[in-house]
Amino acid sequence: xxxxxxxxxxxxxxxxxxxxxxxxxxxxxxxxxxxxxxxxxxxxxxxxxxxxxxxxxxxxxxxxxxxxxxxxxxxxxxxxxxxxxxxxxxxxxxxxxxxxxxxxxxxxxxxxxxxxxxxxxxxxxxxxxxxxxxxxxxxxxxxxxxxxxxx
Amino acid sequence: xxxxxxxxxxxxxxxxxxxxxxxxxxxxxxxxxxxxxxxxxxxxxxxxxxxxxxxxxxxxxxxxxxxxxxxxxxxxxxxxxxxxxxxxxxxxxxxxxxxxxxxxxxxxxxxxxxxxxxxxxxxxxxxxxxxxxxxxxxxxxxxxxxxxx
Numbered sequence: 001x002x003x004x005x006x007x008x009x010x011x012x013x014x015x016x017x018x019x020x021x022x023x024x025x026x027x028x029x030x031x032x033x034x035x036x037x038x039x040x041x042x043x044x045x046x047x048x049x050x051x052x053x054x055x056x057x058x059x060x061x062x063x064x065x066x067x068x069x070x071x072x073x074x075x076x077x078x079x080x081x082x083x084x085x086x087x088x089x090x091x092x093x094x095x096x097x098x099x100x101x102x103x104x105x106x107x108x109x110x111x112x113x114x115x116x117x118x119x120x121x122x123x124x125x126x127x128x129x130x131x132x133x134x135x136x137x138x139x140x141x142x143x144x145x146x147x148x149x150x151x
Numbered sequence: 152x153x154x155x156x157x158x159x160x161x162x163x164x165x166x167x168x169x170x171x172x173x174x175x176x177x178x179x180x181x182x183x184x185x186x187x188x189x190x191x192x193x194x195x196x197x198x199x200x201x202x203x204x205x206x207x208x209x210x211x212x213x214x215x216x217x218x219x220x221x222x223x224x225x226x227x228x229x230x231x232x233x234x235x236x237x238x239x240x241x242x243x244x245x246x247x248x249x250x251x252x253x254x255x256x257x258x259x260x261x262x263x264x265x266x267x268x269x270x271x272x273x274x275x276x277x278x279x280x281x282x283x284x285x286x287x288x289x290x291x292x293x294x295x296x297x298x299x300x
Contacts, residue, residue, distance in 0.1 A: 035212040037219055040231070050230070059232060060215050064183040064208050071185050081199055082188070083207060085239035085287075091232065139235075 005078040007110070007120040007145035014107045019069030023057060025097035031061040057095035062137045066128050069103045079146040084121060089139040093130070100131040108140060119144045153227040155268030155293035158259050164225070166217040166252030166274070171205055173246035179209040205244035210285045214276055217252040228294040230267060238287035242278070249279045257288065267292045 025044065032041035036058035039046035047055040057065075095101070109123040121142050128137040173192065180189030184206035187194035195203045222229055244250065258271040269290055276285040 031212075035216045037216075038231075052231075058215070060208070060212050063211065064179075067206070067208050068183045068185075075186065082186075083240065085207065085237065085285075086235075087237045088234070089238070090234040 003077070005145075006148040007079070007122065008148045010107055010110060010122050010145060012107050012110060016074060016105045017102065018073035018105075019101070019103045021065050021069055021101040023065070023095055023097060023099045023101060025055055028055060028057045028061065028095075028097060031064070032058050036060060052094050055097055059091040059137070062091065062095050062101075062128060063089070063139075065101055066103060066126060066137065066139075069101070070105075070126075073103075074105065079148075081119065081144045081146055083144060084142040086142060087123075087140045089137070091137055093134055093136045095130070095136050099136075101136070102129050103127065104129060113144075117147070119146055121145075153225050153293075154296045155259070155261065155270070156296050158256055158268075158270050158293060160256050160259060163253060163255040164221060166214075166221040166254055168249055168251040169213050169217060170249045171209075171213065171244055171246060173203060176203060176205045176209065176244075176246060179212070180206050184208055200243055203246055207238075207240040207285070210240065210244050210250070210276060211238065211287075213250060214252055214274060214285065214287070218254070218274070221252070221254075230292045230294060232289060232291050233269075235287055235289040236271070238285065238289075240285055242282050242284045244278070244284050248284075250276045250284065251278075252276055261295065262292075266295045268295055269293075 029042055040050040040052050040056055041058045044055045104127045106125045108125050111121040113119055113121055122145050124141045124143055126139050126141055127135045130136050177190055188198045188200045188204055189206045192203045254272050254274045256270060256272050261268045270293055271290050273288050275283050278284050
Protein backbone atom coordinates (compact mmCIF):
# COMPACT_ATOMS: atom_id res chain seq x y z
CA UNK A 1 0.00 0.00 0.00
CA UNK A 2 2.98 2.30 0.60
CA UNK A 3 3.48 3.00 -3.10
CA UNK A 4 0.03 4.50 -3.56
CA UNK A 5 -0.03 8.01 -5.01
CA UNK A 6 -1.32 10.28 -2.23
CA UNK A 7 -2.29 13.98 -2.31
CA UNK A 8 1.29 14.93 -1.41
CA UNK A 9 2.65 12.99 -4.39
CA UNK A 10 0.55 14.69 -7.06
CA UNK A 11 2.46 17.34 -9.02
CA UNK A 12 0.83 20.25 -10.81
CA UNK A 13 1.52 20.05 -14.55
CA UNK A 14 1.70 16.24 -14.73
CA UNK A 15 0.01 14.87 -17.86
CA UNK A 16 -1.27 11.43 -18.84
CA UNK A 17 -2.76 9.93 -21.97
CA UNK A 18 -4.72 6.70 -21.70
CA UNK A 19 -7.72 4.61 -22.72
CA UNK A 20 -9.28 3.28 -25.87
CA UNK A 21 -13.07 3.16 -26.12
CA UNK A 22 -14.78 2.04 -29.29
CA UNK A 23 -18.20 3.66 -29.57
CA UNK A 24 -20.93 1.52 -31.14
CA UNK A 25 -24.37 2.49 -32.40
CA UNK A 26 -25.86 -0.24 -30.19
CA UNK A 27 -24.31 1.24 -27.04
CA UNK A 28 -25.30 4.81 -27.99
CA UNK A 29 -28.91 3.64 -28.36
CA UNK A 30 -28.82 1.51 -25.20
CA UNK A 31 -27.59 4.42 -23.06
CA UNK A 32 -30.07 6.83 -24.65
CA UNK A 33 -33.06 4.51 -24.15
CA UNK A 34 -32.27 4.39 -20.45
CA UNK A 35 -31.17 7.96 -19.74
CA UNK A 36 -31.48 10.39 -22.67
CA UNK A 37 -34.30 9.34 -25.01
CA UNK A 38 -34.07 12.16 -27.57
CA UNK A 39 -34.45 11.27 -31.27
CA UNK A 40 -30.86 12.15 -32.27
CA UNK A 41 -29.52 9.65 -29.68
CA UNK A 42 -32.04 6.87 -30.34
CA UNK A 43 -32.76 6.32 -33.97
CA UNK A 44 -30.48 6.68 -37.00
CA UNK A 45 -33.37 7.63 -39.30
CA UNK A 46 -34.86 10.28 -37.00
CA UNK A 47 -31.33 11.56 -36.36
CA UNK A 48 -30.89 12.28 -40.09
CA UNK A 49 -33.43 15.06 -39.74
CA UNK A 50 -31.85 16.69 -36.67
CA UNK A 51 -29.21 19.43 -36.80
CA UNK A 52 -26.58 16.72 -36.27
CA UNK A 53 -27.45 14.79 -39.45
CA UNK A 54 -27.04 11.35 -37.90
CA UNK A 55 -26.95 9.32 -34.69
CA UNK A 56 -24.78 10.90 -31.96
CA UNK A 57 -24.01 9.83 -28.39
CA UNK A 58 -25.64 11.57 -25.44
CA UNK A 59 -23.17 14.01 -23.88
CA UNK A 60 -23.74 12.29 -20.55
CA UNK A 61 -22.85 9.01 -22.24
CA UNK A 62 -19.54 10.56 -23.30
CA UNK A 63 -19.06 11.54 -19.65
CA UNK A 64 -19.77 7.96 -18.61
CA UNK A 65 -17.26 6.59 -21.15
CA UNK A 66 -14.72 9.14 -19.85
CA UNK A 67 -15.12 7.95 -16.26
CA UNK A 68 -14.83 4.31 -17.41
CA UNK A 69 -11.42 5.04 -18.97
CA UNK A 70 -10.40 6.98 -15.86
CA UNK A 71 -11.38 4.05 -13.60
CA UNK A 72 -9.43 1.59 -15.72
CA UNK A 73 -6.25 3.58 -16.24
CA UNK A 74 -5.97 6.56 -13.88
CA UNK A 75 -7.53 5.45 -10.57
CA UNK A 76 -5.51 2.24 -9.91
CA UNK A 77 -2.48 2.93 -7.74
CA UNK A 78 -3.82 6.23 -6.44
CA UNK A 79 -5.34 7.12 -3.07
CA UNK A 80 -8.37 8.76 -4.68
CA UNK A 81 -11.67 8.52 -2.91
CA UNK A 82 -14.23 9.84 -5.36
CA UNK A 83 -14.88 13.33 -6.69
CA UNK A 84 -16.72 16.44 -5.54
CA UNK A 85 -17.92 17.11 -9.08
CA UNK A 86 -16.60 19.05 -12.06
CA UNK A 87 -16.45 22.50 -13.64
CA UNK A 88 -16.44 23.84 -17.21
CA UNK A 89 -17.71 20.73 -18.97
CA UNK A 90 -18.00 21.37 -22.70
CA UNK A 91 -19.39 19.08 -25.36
CA UNK A 92 -17.36 20.33 -28.32
CA UNK A 93 -18.05 17.86 -31.12
CA UNK A 94 -20.55 15.07 -31.73
CA UNK A 95 -19.49 11.52 -30.78
CA UNK A 96 -20.49 9.17 -33.57
CA UNK A 97 -20.78 5.40 -33.97
CA UNK A 98 -17.32 4.04 -34.88
CA UNK A 99 -15.43 6.77 -33.01
CA UNK A 100 -12.52 5.57 -30.86
CA UNK A 101 -12.13 7.71 -27.75
CA UNK A 102 -9.17 8.24 -25.42
CA UNK A 103 -8.38 10.61 -22.57
CA UNK A 104 -5.70 13.17 -21.83
CA UNK A 105 -5.38 14.63 -18.33
CA UNK A 106 -3.31 17.41 -16.79
CA UNK A 107 -3.02 18.24 -13.09
CA UNK A 108 -4.16 21.85 -12.84
CA UNK A 109 -4.17 22.70 -9.14
CA UNK A 110 -4.03 21.22 -5.63
CA UNK A 111 -6.42 22.64 -3.05
CA UNK A 112 -6.48 22.02 0.69
CA UNK A 113 -9.91 21.15 2.01
CA UNK A 114 -10.67 23.50 4.92
CA UNK A 115 -11.35 21.48 8.06
CA UNK A 116 -10.45 18.20 6.39
CA UNK A 117 -6.99 17.02 7.30
CA UNK A 118 -7.14 13.60 5.72
CA UNK A 119 -8.00 14.55 2.14
CA UNK A 120 -7.22 17.25 -0.41
CA UNK A 121 -8.80 18.20 -3.72
CA UNK A 122 -6.92 17.91 -7.00
CA UNK A 123 -8.30 19.82 -9.98
CA UNK A 124 -7.63 17.76 -13.10
CA UNK A 125 -8.24 19.00 -16.64
CA UNK A 126 -9.61 16.18 -18.76
CA UNK A 127 -9.92 16.04 -22.53
CA UNK A 128 -11.77 13.26 -24.33
CA UNK A 129 -10.29 12.86 -27.80
CA UNK A 130 -11.55 11.01 -30.86
CA UNK A 131 -9.44 9.01 -33.34
CA UNK A 132 -8.44 12.25 -35.11
CA UNK A 133 -7.20 13.71 -31.79
CA UNK A 134 -10.05 16.20 -31.84
CA UNK A 135 -11.41 17.08 -28.39
CA UNK A 136 -15.04 15.97 -28.16
CA UNK A 137 -15.46 16.84 -24.46
CA UNK A 138 -13.39 18.78 -21.93
CA UNK A 139 -13.91 19.31 -18.20
CA UNK A 140 -12.12 20.06 -14.95
CA UNK A 141 -12.67 17.28 -12.41
CA UNK A 142 -12.45 17.92 -8.66
CA UNK A 143 -10.94 14.69 -7.37
CA UNK A 144 -10.45 13.85 -3.68
CA UNK A 145 -7.09 12.32 -2.74
CA UNK A 146 -6.25 10.94 0.70
CA UNK A 147 -3.18 12.41 2.37
CA UNK A 148 -0.20 10.23 3.15
CA UNK A 149 -0.78 8.61 6.57
CA UNK A 150 1.71 9.31 9.36
CA UNK A 151 4.44 6.67 9.50
CA UNK B 152 -44.89 24.12 -28.09
CA UNK B 153 -42.47 25.95 -25.81
CA UNK B 154 -39.78 27.89 -27.67
CA UNK B 155 -36.89 30.09 -26.54
CA UNK B 156 -39.19 33.14 -26.55
CA UNK B 157 -41.44 31.45 -23.96
CA UNK B 158 -38.69 30.93 -21.37
CA UNK B 159 -38.61 33.44 -18.49
CA UNK B 160 -35.69 34.12 -16.13
CA UNK B 161 -36.69 33.00 -12.64
CA UNK B 162 -39.25 30.41 -13.73
CA UNK B 163 -38.91 27.05 -12.03
CA UNK B 164 -40.14 23.58 -12.72
CA UNK B 165 -40.26 20.21 -10.98
CA UNK B 166 -38.73 17.51 -13.13
CA UNK B 167 -40.34 14.45 -11.53
CA UNK B 168 -38.91 11.74 -9.31
CA UNK B 169 -37.02 8.47 -9.52
CA UNK B 170 -36.29 5.87 -6.83
CA UNK B 171 -32.81 4.40 -7.18
CA UNK B 172 -32.35 0.64 -6.62
CA UNK B 173 -29.16 -1.15 -5.58
CA UNK B 174 -29.42 -3.20 -8.79
CA UNK B 175 -29.33 -0.15 -11.03
CA UNK B 176 -26.51 1.48 -9.02
CA UNK B 177 -24.42 -1.67 -9.49
CA UNK B 178 -25.37 -2.16 -13.17
CA UNK B 179 -24.42 1.42 -14.09
CA UNK B 180 -21.18 1.27 -12.13
CA UNK B 181 -20.08 -2.10 -13.53
CA UNK B 182 -20.40 -0.66 -17.00
CA UNK B 183 -19.05 2.87 -16.47
CA UNK B 184 -17.66 3.57 -12.98
CA UNK B 185 -16.31 0.31 -11.53
CA UNK B 186 -15.09 1.45 -8.11
CA UNK B 187 -15.81 -0.73 -5.03
CA UNK B 188 -18.10 1.83 -3.35
CA UNK B 189 -20.32 1.77 -6.47
CA UNK B 190 -20.23 -1.94 -7.37
CA UNK B 191 -19.82 -4.06 -4.22
CA UNK B 192 -22.05 -3.60 -1.14
CA UNK B 193 -19.62 -5.60 1.06
CA UNK B 194 -16.50 -3.72 0.01
CA UNK B 195 -18.41 -0.41 0.15
CA UNK B 196 -19.00 -0.87 3.88
CA UNK B 197 -15.26 -0.55 4.54
CA UNK B 198 -14.93 2.74 2.60
CA UNK B 199 -15.47 6.28 3.89
CA UNK B 200 -19.04 6.08 2.52
CA UNK B 201 -20.00 3.16 4.80
CA UNK B 202 -22.09 1.47 2.12
CA UNK B 203 -23.05 1.34 -1.53
CA UNK B 204 -23.47 4.74 -3.22
CA UNK B 205 -24.40 5.69 -6.79
CA UNK B 206 -21.80 7.00 -9.23
CA UNK B 207 -22.10 10.77 -9.58
CA UNK B 208 -22.31 10.21 -13.34
CA UNK B 209 -25.29 7.94 -12.68
CA UNK B 210 -27.01 10.75 -10.75
CA UNK B 211 -26.33 13.03 -13.75
CA UNK B 212 -27.88 10.39 -16.03
CA UNK B 213 -31.00 10.17 -13.85
CA UNK B 214 -31.24 13.98 -13.90
CA UNK B 215 -31.06 13.88 -17.71
CA UNK B 216 -33.82 11.27 -17.91
CA UNK B 217 -36.08 13.37 -15.70
CA UNK B 218 -35.24 16.49 -17.75
CA UNK B 219 -36.12 14.79 -21.05
CA UNK B 220 -39.44 13.59 -19.62
CA UNK B 221 -40.24 17.07 -18.27
CA UNK B 222 -39.37 18.67 -21.63
CA UNK B 223 -41.74 16.22 -23.33
CA UNK B 224 -44.55 17.06 -20.89
CA UNK B 225 -43.98 20.79 -21.45
CA UNK B 226 -43.59 20.33 -25.22
CA UNK B 227 -40.26 22.15 -25.04
CA UNK B 228 -38.25 22.42 -28.26
CA UNK B 229 -34.62 21.92 -27.15
CA UNK B 230 -31.74 20.83 -29.34
CA UNK B 231 -29.09 19.64 -26.92
CA UNK B 232 -26.54 21.36 -24.72
CA UNK B 233 -23.09 22.89 -25.21
CA UNK B 234 -22.02 22.14 -21.65
CA UNK B 235 -22.22 22.46 -17.87
CA UNK B 236 -20.64 25.33 -15.90
CA UNK B 237 -20.40 23.40 -12.65
CA UNK B 238 -21.67 20.20 -11.06
CA UNK B 239 -21.32 19.20 -7.40
CA UNK B 240 -22.13 15.83 -5.89
CA UNK B 241 -23.00 17.09 -2.42
CA UNK B 242 -24.30 14.00 -0.62
CA UNK B 243 -24.16 10.27 -1.31
CA UNK B 244 -27.07 8.68 -3.20
CA UNK B 245 -27.91 5.32 -1.62
CA UNK B 246 -30.17 2.41 -2.63
CA UNK B 247 -33.83 3.24 -1.95
CA UNK B 248 -33.34 7.01 -2.20
CA UNK B 249 -36.05 8.86 -4.12
CA UNK B 250 -34.56 11.74 -6.10
CA UNK B 251 -36.67 14.66 -7.29
CA UNK B 252 -35.35 17.15 -9.81
CA UNK B 253 -36.04 20.86 -9.80
CA UNK B 254 -34.85 23.44 -12.31
CA UNK B 255 -34.69 27.24 -12.22
CA UNK B 256 -33.89 29.49 -15.20
CA UNK B 257 -30.97 31.83 -14.40
CA UNK B 258 -30.30 33.57 -17.71
CA UNK B 259 -31.33 33.53 -21.39
CA UNK B 260 -29.79 34.97 -24.54
CA UNK B 261 -30.31 34.45 -28.28
CA UNK B 262 -27.64 33.09 -30.62
CA UNK B 263 -26.33 35.70 -33.06
CA UNK B 264 -25.70 33.20 -35.83
CA UNK B 265 -28.35 30.48 -35.55
CA UNK B 266 -32.13 30.25 -34.99
CA UNK B 267 -31.65 29.12 -31.40
CA UNK B 268 -31.38 30.64 -27.94
CA UNK B 269 -29.34 29.66 -24.90
CA UNK B 270 -30.86 29.04 -21.48
CA UNK B 271 -28.71 28.75 -18.35
CA UNK B 272 -30.43 26.84 -15.53
CA UNK B 273 -29.64 25.55 -12.08
CA UNK B 274 -30.81 21.98 -11.63
CA UNK B 275 -30.89 20.36 -8.19
CA UNK B 276 -31.55 16.76 -7.29
CA UNK B 277 -33.15 16.42 -3.86
CA UNK B 278 -33.61 13.22 -1.85
CA UNK B 279 -36.62 12.14 0.23
CA UNK B 280 -35.22 13.93 3.30
CA UNK B 281 -34.95 17.23 1.45
CA UNK B 282 -31.14 17.08 1.14
CA UNK B 283 -29.71 18.43 -2.11
CA UNK B 284 -27.55 15.55 -3.36
CA UNK B 285 -26.46 17.19 -6.62
CA UNK B 286 -26.47 20.77 -7.89
CA UNK B 287 -25.47 21.83 -11.37
CA UNK B 288 -25.59 24.92 -13.54
CA UNK B 289 -25.86 24.05 -17.20
CA UNK B 290 -26.80 25.36 -20.62
CA UNK B 291 -29.48 24.21 -23.02
CA UNK B 292 -30.21 25.32 -26.58
CA UNK B 293 -33.84 26.07 -27.45
CA UNK B 294 -35.32 26.54 -30.90
CA UNK B 295 -36.72 29.98 -31.71
CA UNK B 296 -40.18 30.63 -33.04
CA UNK B 297 -40.40 30.82 -36.81
CA UNK B 298 -39.80 34.38 -37.93
CA UNK B 299 -38.24 35.45 -34.62
CA UNK B 300 -35.57 38.12 -35.05
